[in-house]
Each structure stands twice: as structure tokens, then as C-alpha cells.
Amino acid sequence: xxxxxxxxxxxxxxxxxxxxxxxxxxxxxxxxxxxxxxxxxxxxxxxxxxxxxxxxxxxxxxxxxxxxxxxxxxxxxxxxxxxxxxxxxxxxxxxxxxxxxxxxxxxxxxxxxxxxxxxxxxxxxxxxxxxxxxxxxxxxxxxxxxxxxxxxxxxxxxxxxxxxxxxxxxxxxxxxxxxxxxxxxxxxxxxxxxxxxxxxxxxxxxxxxxxxxxxxxxxxxxxxxxxxxxxxxxxxxxxxxxxxxxxxxxxxxxxxxxxxxxxxxxxxxxxxxxxxxxxxxxxxxxxxxxxxxxxxxxxxxxxxxxxxxxxxxxxxxxxxxxxxxxxxxxxxxxxxxxxxxxxxxxxxxxxxxxxxxxxxxxxxxxxxxxxxxxxxxxxxxxxxxxxxxxxxxxxxxxxxxxxxxxxxxxxxxxxxxxxxxxxxxxxxxxxxxxxxxxxxxxxxxxxxxxxxxxxxxxxxxxxxxxxxxxxxxxxxxxxxxxxxxxxxxxxxxxxxxxxxxxxxxxxxxxxxxxxxxxxxxxxxxxxxxxxxxxxxxxxxxxxxxxxxxxxxxxxxxxxxxxxxxxxxxxxxxxxxxxxxxxxxxxxxxxxxxxxxxxxxxxx
Numbered sequence: 313x314x315x316x317x318x319x320x321x322x323x324x325x326x327x328x329x330x331x332x333x334x335x336x337x338x339x340x341x342x343x344x345x346x347x348x349x350x351x352x353x354x355x356x357x358x359x360x361x362x363x364x365x366x367x368x369x370x371x372x373x374x375x376x377x378x379x380x381x382x383x384x385x386x387x388x389x390x391x392x393x394x395x396x397x398x399x400x401x402x403x404x405x406x407x408x409x410x411x412x413x414x415x416x417x418x419x420x421x422x423x424x425x426x427x428x429x430x431x432x433x434x435x436x437x438x439x440x441x442x443x444x445x446x447x448x449x450x451x452x453x454x455x456x457x458x459x460x461x462x463x464x465x466x467x468x469x470x471x472x473x474x475x476x477x478x479x480x481x482x483x484x485x486x487x488x489x490x491x492x493x494x495x496x497x498x499x500x501x502x503x504x505x506x507x508x509x510x511x512x513x514x515x516x517x518x519x520x521x522x523x524x525x526x527x528x529x530x531x532x533x534x535x536x537x538x539x540x541x542x543x544x545x546x547x548x549x550x551x552x553x554x555x556x557x558x559x560x561x562x563x564x565x566x567x568x569x570x571x572x573x574x575x576x577x578x579x580x581x582x583x584x585x586x587x588x589x590x591x592x593x594x595x596x597x598x599x600x601x602x603x604x605x606x607x608x609x610x611x612x613x614x615x616x617x618x619x620x621x622x623x624x625x626x627x628x629x630x631x632x633x634x635x636x637x638x639x640x641x642x643x644x645x646x647x648x649x650x651x652x653x654x655x656x657x658x659x660x661x662x663x664x665x666x667x668x669x670x671x672x673x674x675x676x677x678x679x680x681x682x683x684x685x686x687x688x689x690x691x692x693x694x695x696x697x698x699x700x701x702x703x704x705x706x707x708x709x710x711x712x713x714x715x716x717x718x719x720x721x722x723x724x725x726x727x728x729x730x731x732x733x734x735x736x737x738x739x740x741x742x743x744x745x746x747x748x749x750x751x752x753x754x755x756x757x758x759x760x761x762x763x764x765x766x767x768x769x770x771x772x773x774x775x776x777x778x779x780x781x782x783x784x785x786x787x788x789x790x791x792x793x794x795x796x797x798x799x800x801x802x803x804x805x806x807x808x809x810x811x812x813x814x815x816x817x818x819x820x821x822x823x824x825x826x827x828x829x830x831x832x833x834x835x836x837x838x839x840x841x842x843x844x845x846x847x848x849x850x851x852x853x854x855x856x857x858x859x860x861x862x863x864x865x866x867x868x869x870x871x872x873x874x875x876x877x878x879x880x881x882x883x884x885x886x887x888x889x890x891x892x893x894x895x896x897x898x899x900x901x902x903x904x905x906x907x908x909x910x911x912x913x914x915x
Contacts, residue, residue: 332362332363332364332365333362333363333364333365333487333906333909334364334365334367334472334484334485334486334487334488335364335365335366335367335486335487335488335489335490335902335906336366336367336369336462336473336475336484336486336488336489336490337366337367337368337369337489337490337492338369338370338462338475338489338490338491338492338493338830339369339370339377339491339492339493339494339871340368340369340370340372340373340374340375340377340442340457340492341370341372341375341376341377341378341379341380341438341492341494341881342375342377342380342399342438342494342880342881342882343492343494343870343871343881343891343895344368344370344374344377344490344492345374345375345399345438345441345442345445346399346881346882346891346892346895347490347492347870347895347898347899348366348368348442348445348446348449348455349399349400349412349441349444349445349448349895350409350892350895350896350898350899350900351366351449351453351899351902351903352412352445352446352448352449352450352453353401353409353410353412353448353896353899354409354410354896354899354900354903355449355450355453355903356450357409357410358900358903358904358907359450359453359903359906359907360450360452361452362452362906362907363452363453363454364452364453364454364906365453365454365456366449366453366454366455366456367456367458367475367484367486368455368456368457368458369458369460369461369462369475369477369484370458370459371459371460371461373435373439374439374442374457375435375438375439375440375441375442375443376434376435376436376438376439377438377494378494378495378523379431379494379495379523380431380432380434380435380438381435382432382435382436384431384432384525385525385552385553385557386430386432387430387552387553387556387557388430388431388525388549388552388553389428389429389430389431389764389767390417390428390429390430390431390433390434391428391545391589391761391762391763391764392428392589392884393418393425393426393427393428393589394416394417394418394421394423394424394425394426394427394428394429395416395417395418395419395425395426395885396416396884396885397416397417397418397429397434397437397882397883397884398414398415398416398417398882398883398884398885399414399437399438399441399881399882400412400413400414400415400441401413401889401892401896402885402886402889403886404886404887404888404889405888405889405892405893405896406888406893407892407893407896407897408896408897408900409896409899409900412448414441414444416885417429417433417434417437420437420440421433421436421437428764428766438882458477458480458484460477460478460479460480461477461478462475462476462477462478462830463476463477463478463829463830463833464476464829464830464833465489465830465833465834465837465867466483467866469864469865469866472485472486472487472866473485473486473487473488473489473866473867474486475489486866487866487905487906487909488866488867488868488902488905488906489866489867489868490854490867490868490869490870490898490902491830491831491856491867491868491869491870491871491873492869492870492871493828493830493831493869493871493873494871494872494881495523495818495819495821495872496819496821496826496827496828496831496873497522497819497826497827497828498521498819498820498821498822498825498826498827499825499826499827500520500521500825501820501825504520504521504815506791507520507789507791507796507813508520510791511791511813514794514795515811516795516796516811516812516813517531517532517538517811517812517813518796518812518813519531519812519813519814519815520815520819521546521815521817521818521819521820522815522818522819523546523818524546524549524550524553524816525549525553527550527814529550529553529554531812532554532574532812532814533574534558534571534572534573534574535571535573535574535575536574536575536810536811536812537574537575537577537808537809537810537811537812538574538575538576538577538810538812538813538814539577539783539789539796539798539808539810539812539813539814540576540577540578540579540813540814540816541578541579541580541787541789541798541813541814541815541816541817542578542580542814542815542816542817543578543579543580543582543583543584543585543586543816544580544585544586544757544758544816544817545586545761545762545763546816546817546818547578547585547816548585548763548767548771550576550814550816551576551770551771551774551780552767554573554574554576555567555569555573555770555774555779558570558572558573559572560572560573560779562770562773565769565772565773566773566776566777567770567773567774567776567777567779569777569779573779574812575778575779575781576774576779576780576781577781577782577783577798577808577810578780578781578782578783578816579782579783579784579785579787579798579800580785580787581785581786581787582691582692582693582694582758582785583694583709583782583783583784583785583786583787583800583801583802584693584694584709584712584713584785585713585762585763585768585771586757586758586759586761586762586763587690587716587720587758587759587762588716588717588720588721588762588763588764588765588768589720589762589763589764589765590720590721590728590729590732591720591721591765592721592722592723592726592729594726594729594733595723595726596644596645597644597645598730598733599636599637599640599641599730599733599734600640601633601636601637601733601734601737602633602737602738602741603633603636603637604629604632604633604636604662605629605630605632605633605737605738605741606741607741607744609629609741610741610742610744610745613625613626613745614744614745614746619747620745620746620747621747622747622748622749622751622752626742626745626748628666630738630742630752631666631687632666633734633737633738634685634687634731634734634735634738635661635670635674635685636661636734637727637730637731637733637734637737638685638727638728638730638731638734639657639661639674639678639685639727640654640658640730641726641727641729641730642678642683642727643657643658645726645727646683646724646726646727649678649679649680649683650677650678650679650683651676651677651678651679652676652677657673657677660673661673683727685727685731690758690759691755691758691759692785693712694784694785694801694802695785697785697802698801698802698803698804699784699802699803700803701803701806702781702803702806704803705782705784705802705803706775706781706782709775709782709784710772710775710776713768713771713772714772716768717765717768717769720765721765731759732759732760733887735756735759735760736760736879736884736887736888737888739756739878739879739890740887740888740889740890740893743851743876743877743878743890743894744851745851746842746848746851746875747842747843748875749842749843749844750844753877756879760879761879781808783798783799783800783802783808784800784801784802784803785800785801785802786800786801786802787799787800788800789813793809795809795810795811796809796810796811796812796813797809798810820845821845821846821872821873821877822841822844822845822846822873823835823839823841823845823846823847823873824841824845825845826873831847831873834847834856834867838858838859839856839857839858839859839864840856840857840858840859840860840861841859842875844875846873846874846875846877847869847873847874847875848861848874848875849868849869849870849874849875849876850863851876852897852901853868853897853898853900853901854868854869854870854874854876854894854897854898854901855867855868855901856868856869865905866905868898868901868902870891870894870895870898876894878890878891878894879891
């Protein structure tokens with residue numbers, strides 16, 4: 313007789329099964345990719361053995377995300393030289409995890425390092441970096457992609473979280489959730505709502521703050537005047553799409569219109585474009601930064617009771633640090649333009665009080681005012697400046713832009729590049745500090761994140777062709793007499809009217825007005841927010857804070873919607889990369905939490 317089959321082995325008790333953890337990352341763009349790269353780098357040390365599922369949630373392509381996706385105009389450029397873009401860590405990043413170096417954009421793509429690549433090339437680089445990060449994960453970590461929107465996160469502090477996705481009836485269950493949402497849309501504020509209502513009532517065109525590549529510009533007719541409020545990078549994209557994007561072209565320094573362009577009237581609070589990207593390379597000794605605003609100073613500021621006032625408590629240190637970077641370069645690289653030895657100046661500069669004492673020292677040691685750092689003038693160059701006519705303003709602003717371009721491309725003024733390095737150092741320190749506010753972010757962007765020089769050359773050509781006209785500083789817009797009317801302080805009493813208004817800036821990344829339901833749900837659920845409406849996070853590891861300042865053990869957030877926001881998800885090589893440092897801290901905290909979960913955490 314045949315032998316009986318062996319009795320089946322009893323099923324293992326659930327508690328004896330290896331625990332399978334789950335991490336949901338909402339946002340698969342550059343920040344989500346950076347987090348995965350840091351998880352891969354730190355997992356061998358912190359997370360060995362247990363299986364882990366990473367659920368990556370984003371309707372846009374992984375790596376590139378919304379901003380860098382392939383489906384956009386090839387006319388839109390990156391804002392940095394190809395050699396100044398990397399998504400990989402190096403020895404300058406102060407982090408606990410290991411350095412995993414990799415190619416810059418120009419090395420990966422085989423580009424000239426001084427090229428401003430188009431955004432689709434950057435998107436391809438980011439997609440490749442995402443694939444590399446996923447491939448570097450240990451075999452026990454598996455990535456699952458969900459090309460959907462995340463709608464909300466639920467669950468108590470003590471239990472697994474539920475992440476609800478659009479079009480999916482059952483939630484993803486997660487031991488931890490990381491929000492790496494990137495830039496988001498927002499509902500209009502009170503002023504924008506009123507302008508939109510006025511436009512509907514009078515048959516006008518009003519385009520609210522938006523990502524220019526996503527805006528429908530078809531309503532801006534050929535030859536029609538259009539008011540543009542905003543003079544930053546969104547404005548640059550707007551002019552590109554409305555000029556070259558409509559068939560215009562450049563012949564040297566002359567713009568040849570297609571006849572399909574509207575006529576733009578642009579102004580802003582400053583009334584000038586952001587400062588040009590610097591067009592030469594660093595040589596020689598770098599300023600030893602940080603000097604006056606480093607970890608010790610940040611620790612002292614963070615320990616103060618009663619909260620911080622940025623202008624009173626932080627700005628004097630920022631100003632001194634940027635001045636140190638500027639004068640270190642001037643004295644060490646252009647000593648012929650100074651009146652005393654650097655060692656003497658440095659000692660006196662360190663001891664001098666802000667205000668008249670420091671100004672007197674600088675005046676005695678630096679004869680030419682053009683060699684002195686004036687941050688107020690850099691921030692508001694039209695402060696107190698007026699012109700007698702609209703035509704004089706056009707000529708004056710063209711001269712200002714030309715002067716800025718010349719200086720930012722002349723290594724004789726290399727202290728400007730030292731200030732740029734100082735700005736990066738300061739930003740890397742300030743991300744650890746609460747209460748910084750949005751003014752600093754705008755100031756940094758104006759000085760350090762301006763347009764490529766060729767874009768400003770094009771702006772000059774557009775101005776001479778009459779396609780772009782300048783309104784001046786402190787631009788205000790009124791809805792009156794059935795039109796939009798713009799006023800500026802630079803030509804007192806002069807106004808420009810139009811039937812179209814474009815708000816050329818990104819939506820404010822606030823909790824209360826975010827169109828993203830996930831962020832709004834967090835706010836309703838008790839997440840803390842700053843006075844500027846940003847999501848409060850623990851500066852040590854990115855955990856979301858509630859309104860009492862208590863960190864959520866299972867929720868993290870990174871990116872521009874948080875008060876720990878950085879200049880970008882990728883950065884210039886060898887500059888410390890604050891976003892990389894944050895990614896590393898969050899990845900390590902997440903891995904430790906997941907590693908230490910008990911078997912009963914699986915439900």
C-alpha cells in the first residue's frame with residue numbers, strides 16, 4: 313500500500329513571523345528620491361533583516377515629479393549651471409550617514425558645465441537618480457509605486473497610520489508616513505478672490521499665482537496690454553512662453569517679434585528682477601564659513617525663551633556673516649583695493665558693533681564704495697529712487713539690469729560670489745531654527761537664486777522692443793473703472809491700465825489655503841503651523857509637530873510647505889546641502905523607529 317503523505321507542518325504562530333514594516337512616502341519628486349537614497353545608504357547600519365515595504369505615492373513621474381516632468385516646453389531652462397546641480401552627497405554634508413557620491417548633471421548628461429540645461433534634461437537626470445536609489449536598496453526593502461494623489465492620513469499616535477488614496481477604496485497601512493510633497497497649489501487669498509470676482513464681472517482676464525508651465529496663457533491676446541505682478545523666476549518663464557513660445561526670436565541682442573506677443577507691464581515690491589546668476593568660477597581661498605553664524609550661535613538662539621524676532625535677534629548675525637564673507641574675499645583676492653591688512657581688519661570687524669561703528673571701520677578700510685557690502689541696497693535698489701516719466705524709468709531700469717549683469721560676470725567683483733557662498737552657509741544654519749519667517753527666503757532668492765545671465769540679456773532686448781515695460785517698485789493693482797490699473801512708487805502719479813492681470817509668482821505654501829486635501833487634513837487634525845502658515849516640524853528629524861510642539865512619532869514632513877524648507881531638493885556640489893542633511897536625519901530616524909517596532913506593530 314502506498315505510504316500516507318506526511319502531515320502538513322503547523323502554521324507558524326503570527327507572532328513568530330518576521331515583522332513586515334511599511335513606510336509610505338507621499339511625493340516621488342526630487343525630495344522623495346533623496347529620502348530613498350538616504351534610506352538605501354543608511355539601511356546596512358540601521359535596518360538589517362526585517363522586510364520593509366516602501367509605498368511611493370505621487371500622480372507625477374518618479375524622480376522628476378511635477379516641476380521637472382518631461383511634458384513641458386523645451387524653452388524652459390534650469391536656473392543653475394549644469395555643473396552646479398547634484399542630487400548626491402559629498403564630504404561637505406554634515407550628516408550621520410555615509411556619503412554616497414555621484415555625478416553632477418553636467419557629468420551625467422555630458423554637457424558643458426556652464427550650460428543652463430532645459431528642465432526636461434534635469435527631469436531625465438532625476439529619473440535616473442531615482443532608479444539608482446531604488447536599485448541601491450537592500451533586497452529586504454521593496455518599493456511599490458502608486459500613481460495617485462494622497463487624500464488624507466488618519467490614525468492615532470500609537471497605531472499604524474492609514475493613507476487614503478484617490479480612487480482606491482482601502483487605505484495603505486503604514487508604520488510611518490513621510491510627506492515630501494514639493495510645491496503645491498493654493499486657494500486664492502482675499503485679495504486674489506476679489507480680483508478674480510472683478511474679472512468675471514467685467515469680462516477681464518485674471519491669472520492667479522500658479523506654476524507658469526501649467527498656466528493657460530491663451531487668453532493673453534496679441535498686442536494686448538497685460539499687467540504682470542512679480543519679477544522673479546515665474547516672470548522669466550512667463551516671458552519665455554509669451555515671446556519665443558509664440559514664434560519670436562533673438563538675433564544677437566535684438567528681439568524680432570512674431571506679432572503674437574502681448575505687451576507686458578511688470579512690477580513688484582522691489583521693482584527689479586532678481587540679481588543675475590554669477591558667471592565666473594571661484595578661484596583661490598574660500599572664506600572660512602561659518603564664522604559668526606554657526607552651530608553654537610544657532611544653539612544659543614534656539615535656547616532663548618519667549619520666541620525669536622528675526623530682524624532683532626537673527627538678522628544682525630546674518631548681516632555680519634555675509635559681511636565677513638565679502639570682506640575676506642576682498643582683502644585676500646583684491647588687496648590693492650583695501651587700505652589696511654586683513655588681519656587688522658578682521659580683528660576690528662569681529663569686535664565692531666553693528667551700525668555706525670562697523671560702517672566707519674569699513675569706510676576707513678575700503679576706499680571705493682562699490683567695494684563695500686550694502687545689503688539694503690541689494691535688496692531694495694529702487695528705495696527712494698524716482699523718475700520723472702515712464703520713458704525715463706525704462707531707460708533707468710535697463711541701465712540697472714545692464715550694470716547688474718556686468719558686475720555679476722566680472723571676477724574683479726568676486727566678493728559677490730563670496731556673499732553667495734555666505735548665503736548658502738547661512739541658509740544651512742537657519743534651517744535648524746524656528747521663527748525665521750518668509751522675508752529671509754525672499755531675500756535669499758533675490759540674491760542667490762536669480763535668473764541666468766542670458767535671460768536678463770533677453771529681458772533687455774524685450775524692453776528695447778517694447779514687449780516688456782517696467783512699472784517700478786511697490787507696484788499695486790487696483791480694480792477700478794472696469795479695468796485693472798497698476799501704480800508704482802518709482803514714477804509717482806503714473807498708472808498703466810489693462811484688461812489682463814497675471815500674478816507671476818508661486819502659490820504660498822500655507823496649511824490653511826493649500827488645495828492639497830492631505831495638508832488641510834493635517835491642519836484640521838491638530839498639526840502646528842507658524843505665523844506664516846507653514847507646517848511646523850522638528851528640526852532634528854522632520855517629525856510633524858502638533859500645536860503644543862509635541863512631535864508625532866509616525867509622521868514626518870520635508871519640503872517647501874514646512875518651516876524647515878531649504879533652497880531646493882538638490883544643490884550645488886560641495887556647499888553642505890541642507891536638504892541632504894535633512895533627508896539623512898529623517899531616513900535614519902525612520903529606520904530606527906521601524907527597526908525597533910515590536911512584532912505586534914503589524915496589524
